[in-house]
Amino acid sequence: MGATVLASQTAPVTADDRERFQALAEEHLDSLFRAALRLTRNRTRAEDLLQETFLRAWRSFHTFKPGTNARAWLYKILMNAYIDGYRKATREPEIVDHEDVDEFYLYTKVQESDDFRRAGDPEEVLLARLMDADVKGALDSLPDAFREVVILADIEGFSYKEIADLLGIPIGTVMSRLHRGRRQLQVKLWEYAKRAHYVSADKPPAGGGGR
Amino acid sequence: MTELDCEQVLQLVWKFLDGEMDETRYLEIQAHVAACAECGPRYQFQRRLLALVELKCREGPVPTELKRRLFRLLEE
Ligand SMILES: [Zn+2]
Numbered sequence: 001m002g003a004t005v006l007a008s009q010t011a012p013v014t015a016d017d018r019e020r021f022q023a024l025a026e027e028h029l030d031s032l033f034r035a036a037l038r039l040t041r042n043r044t045r046a047e048d049l050l051q052e053t054f055l056r057a058w059r060s061f062h063t064f065k066p067g068t069n070a071r072a073w074l075y076k077i078l079m080n081a082y083i084d085g086y087r088k089a090t091r092e093p094e095i096v097d098h099e100d101v102d103e104f105y106l107y108t109k110v111q112e113s114d115d116f117r118r119a120g121d122p123e124e125v126l127l128a129r130l131m132d133a134d135v136k137g138a139l140d141s142l143p144d145a146f147r148e149v150v151i152l153a154d155i156e157g158f159s160y161k162e163i164a165d166l167l168g169i170p171i172g173t174v175m176s177r178l179h180r181g182r183r184q185l186q187v188k189l190w191e192y193a194k195r196a197h198y199v200s201a202d203k204p205p206a207g208g209g210g211r
Numbered sequence: 212m213t214e215l216d217c218e219q220v221l222q223l224v225w226k227f228l229d230g231e232m233d234e235t236r237y238l239e240i241q242a243h244v245a246a247c248a249e250c251g252p253r254y255q256f257q258r259r260l261l262a263l264v265e266l267k268c269r270e271g272p273v274p275t276e277l278k279r280r281l282f283r284l285l286e287e
Contacts, residue, residue, distance in 0.1 A: 018285050029278065034270040047277055054281045103225065107256040123256050127263050135267035153229065154261055155268045160231050179225060185264070 021061050025054060028074050031156065035075070038151045039082050041140045049086060053078045072162060075152075079166050087144055103179065106186040129196045130189060138188035146181030153178050215239060220250050224257055 032053060036046040056077050064073055102108070107123070116122035139147060152158045152166060153174075160178075164171045215223070215236075220243050226232050227240045244254040 022282060022285065025281070029281075030270075030272045033273045033277075034268070037270055038268060050273070050277070051281060051284075055284060058285060103221070104253050104257070106260065107253055123252075123259070127259055130263065130267070132267045135264055139264070139268065150264075154264045157265075160229065175226075182225070186260070 017061065020066075021058055024064075024070055024074075025057070028071055029054075031071075032074060032078055035078060035151060035156055036082075038136070038139065038155060039148070040086055045086060049078070049082060052081045052085065056081055072158075072165070075156070075158070076166055079148075101183045101187060103183065105183060106190055109190050126193050129193055131196075134189065134192040134196070138185050138192060141188050142181055142184055146177050146184060149174055149177045150181040150185065154182075215243065217243075217247060217249050220244065220247070221253060224250075224254055227254075228258055228261060 029050075033046065033050050036049040036053070037043065040046045040049055053074070057074055060077070064070070106126070110116045110122045110126050113122070116126060119125040139150060142150065148167065149163055152163045153160075158166065160171050160174045163174045163178075167174070220240055223232070223236070223240060224244075227237065230237075232240070244250050
């Protein structure tokens with residue numbers, strides 16, 4: 001807080017600052033909101049988190065060096081606001097690593113499934129069956145520490161190094177959480193896919209049968 | 212650098228897909244998955260899975276009202 005007060009005394013906000021900040025925010029707001037939605041799993045909280053991020057960014061805009069990575073700067077603020085206000089105080093997560101789960105869990109399950117194999121392109125059928133809500137639900141079910149890295153890598157497209165900087169953790173930790181997160185995601189997706197499959201398998205074939 | 216066997220290639224598939232790999236290794240894995248009946252389909256599946264996650268988690272733009280509210284904060 002002291003720094004903010006000092007800064008506003010030494011560098012009064014000009015209309016030009018405001019314009020530059022608006023342009024920057026305009027460019028990144030949609031993707032920040034998407035990240036906030038996935039992080040908080042709740043629309044109202046996502047809106048609050050976005051507002052908090054926006055205000056923090058504006059207050060510290062004088063520390064942003066033009067020409068540096070604006071997206072990384074904004075996401076750092078987002079992640080800090082999220083960690084301060086939205087994440088439960090997490091120590092290293094209690095890991096329930098499924099011993100029998102490998103990196104190719106979902107692929108293997110599809111290959112082993114007679115039902116899916118009957119389809120011409122079982123992998124295609126599986127992936128086509130997964131709805132937006134399934135994927136979001138699977139992601140939402142992951143432990144926070146895994147969820148965060150999966151969101152930053154697989155949805156927001158940050159590199160391992162960038163994620164390490166955003167979360168203040170070593171790159172090795174980013175990789176291990178990402179890989180475990182993706183494994184758990186596949187376990188969850190398989191549950192959804194099976195459910196969707198059995199639901200549709202119970203139905204009579206389209207257009208067939210005199211009922 | 213020694214040539215990778217299937218097990219090693221499969222272990223590196225995520226890093227490969229994430230683009231977290233030096234160019235020599237990258238090219239080696241690219242050639243391997245293109246030719247190998249064991250690793251190829253697994254690699255293709257993981258690639259589609261990642262694309263699916265990205266696609267299914269897309270969101271529309273920030274609601275106009277929220278955006279208006281945020282930009283109004285700058286006037287204060
Ligand atoms: Zn192979």
